[in-house]
Amino acid sequence: MFLLLCMLIVIGSTLSLFSLSTTAAPRRDWIPSVNFGGACQKQEVLDDVAPTEVLQVEPWDSSRYVLGSPTAKYRDNLRNDTNYITSWANAGFTNQFISLVNMIYLGMLTDRVPIVPPFAPDHHITREAGIITFGEIFNLTHLRATLRIPILEWRDVKDLPSSSALQPYDAVEVEDIGCWSTRQESSNSATPAETHIRHLGIDPSYTRTPGYTRMTPGRDDSHVIFSKLAAVVYPKRPYRREMENLPLMVESRYHQHRLPPDPQLTCFDILYYGTSGAEVFEWRFGFSPVWNMVGKHLLFNQRLVERSRGYLRRAFSLGEHESIPPFIAIHIRQGDFGLQCNLPGHCLGSVDLFVDAVKRQEKQLLASKGMVVGRWLVSSDSTDPKFWDEVNALGWSYFDHEAEQTLEKCGEWQTPLVDMVAHSLAAGFVGTEDSTFSLVGGRRVEDWNNGSYELVTQH
């Protein structure tokens, strides 16, 4: 972002329109003071313009990084002095979340302004659910101010159907673009992300990221290393090893064009498998740079938090204004995990498997904070009545989404969101091994509530 700040300084000192907060503003110390005498003093005076005379525009104010209101073609709204990054995503909500947060992180490494797409239906959510934008769920104002970088959404750039559109997949303008695919070498197609691409109105051709960006050389590795991707897509003097004559991987689906990767708007099919290079699926570990630097600063919008507090009060039979006592959230991932018994931890187990872990969390909260837990909230994607009977038998609470009519009133995306936001309010958390829905819930409890979490392996 350094270059962009400098640009603002120049504008600021000529028009006196913008001022930067003192910590962000580089002083023009590099201008040699010898032989300039009075000129340098004049510069100092300019730098110290009284705050009342200037309009405060933070450098991360994202409206500065598009030319104006959303346009029919995204390309007509990009600034010719700015570089951008975007990606699509696939699978369930949390898988998409991880992909998009990984993309924002790669934007930070490459001085590129992230353009965040909405969540779009794939597994778990039907096409009819339509899209839901990132900023409707997460507080981007807070994220921009915390990271001190601009972050755009696609809806800021291109005129797109809104979240309430019933068929948001027919963009008026379909634009050609060359993108990168992180797909492993044994596959000849990019990750489809069909609903994203249809919604955004883009028709990408793909070039596979160079072999050296992989965690493990070989044909079957999907994991790509952030710093190596950054070296390849950095706007100035990118690293060119293995870059010359990279073959096109797949031509575009609609127009059959064969564009090489776009230098100004770098785009990836997905970045779910991004890693610093230390480990695969790095969000599992305390050191995860993406979680620590970006993910944990993505707070839910206040309206969603208030809504989940309401659900908690009703589930715990509390009055409307009663405060919610410390509780343990328990996420039991079922659904398609039951169809994947060959994968470790993916067979469905009984609710009893979670009892010991819950007891350990209670003990720890008592020992470390003297906190006595008297409420438990279970959430799951299970639709099996026997499962919910077992939960009842343990005296644990759950949201009655049927009685609340969450789906009917709020739409398909909101049922998991109500549950997810409730998880983030817990004092302790027990989830399911290998579920990212659980993992990210646990990490929020750890970092936002100073709690702890444990993931249970189902067998």
Ligand SMILES: Nc1nc2c(ncn2[C@@H]2O[C@H](COP(=O)(O)OP(=O)(O)O)[C@@H](O)[C@H]2O)c(=O)[nH]1
């Ligand atoms: N409402 C609700 N939906 C869930 C729950 N657990 C899983 N799901 C659904 O299943 C999806 C799982 O996909 P994802 O979020 O990527 O997490 P993962 O597959 O568990 O790693 C979620 O996004 C939800 O749509 C739950 O406790 N409550």
Ligand SMILES: *[C@@H]1O[C@H](CO)[C@@H](O)[C@H](O)[C@H]1NC(C)=O
């Ligand atoms: C960049 O855009 C500005 C106005 O938006 C224009 O004045 C300038 O000529 C453009 N520069 C190039 C290199 O196209």
Ligand SMILES: *[C@@H]1O[C@H](CO)[C@@H](O)[C@H](O)[C@H]1NC(C)=O
């Ligand atoms: C977003 O965060 C900002 C600053 O942290 C806060 O003032 C604002 O109320 C939040 N907005 C929402 C919708 O939660």
Ligand SMILES: *[C@@H]1O[C@H](CO)[C@@H](O)[C@H](O)[C@H]1NC(C)=O
């Ligand atoms: C966080 O919890 C630990 C115990 O688990 C406690 O010792 C510490 O004081 C807590 N920190 C804060 C800021 O509350």
